Amino acid sequence: MNILVVDDQPGVRYLLDIVIKEAGHSVNTAQNGLEAVEKVRACKPDLVFMDVRMPLMDGLEALAKIKLISPNTDVVIMTAYGSDDTIDNAQKQGALCCMAKPFDVEDIKNFLDDYTRKKLNDRCIINTKAI
Numbered sequence: 001m002n003i004l005v006v007d008d009q010p011g012v013r014y015l016l017d018i019v020i021k022e023a024g025h026s027v028n029t030a031q032n033g034l035e036a037v038e039k040v041r042a043c044k045p046d047l048v049f050m051d052v053r054m055p056l057m058d059g060l061e062a063l064a065k066i067k068l069i070s071p072n073t074d075v076v077i078m079t080a081y082g083s084d085d086t087i088d089n090a091q092k093q094g095a096l097c098c099m100a101k102p103f104d105v106e107d108i109k110n111f112l113d114d115y116t117r118k119k120l121n122d123r124c125i126i127n128t129k130a131i
Contacts, residue, residue: 001025001116002043006036006050006059007078012101016049019105023112033062040066045073047115051101052079052086060089067094076111078103 003025005016013029020027028043030036034057036050048066052059063075077090080101087098099107 001046001119002028004028004030004036004039004043004045004048004050006030006033006048006054006062008032008051008054012051012078015105016108019108020112023109023116025112025116033057033059033065036062037065037069040070040073044070046119047096048073048075049078049099050075052077052090053081060086060093063090063093063095074115 003020005013005020005027006029007013007016008031013031017027017029028039028045030039032054033050036048037057039045040048050059050062054062057065059077059079063077066073066075071094074096075094077086077095077098078101079086079098090098099111
């Protein structure tokens with residue numbers, strides 16, 4: 001899978017880059033929502049991990065733009081400010097789910113395993129029906 005990590009904190013981008021690569025996926029990174037939208041246009045990621053509070057363009061505004069550009073790209077919103085309003089807005093705009101920060105690396109690994117397995121199963125079902 002091609003995964004985009006969007007966070008204004010270099011340490012978060014670095015950590016997720018390592019975890020995602022160890023899981024066998026390719027990674028691109030962006031520092032803010034504006035850069036994320038540009039990267040989605042350029043690299044068409046399968047999955048995006050995106051922070052909410054960032055400079056230039058926040059994660060929820062970027063989420064709305066990403067879903068317009070690439071409706072099939074799944075977006076996981078990451079936030080240390082997990083208010084009900086933030087979560088509701090993210091889900092209304094098409095986020096796959098919201099993940100609390102700070103997160104546990106094992107949770108990210110498990111999420112990637114489950115997500116990859118689900119995507120592979122979805123493809124198998126689609127391919128089986130097409131035969």
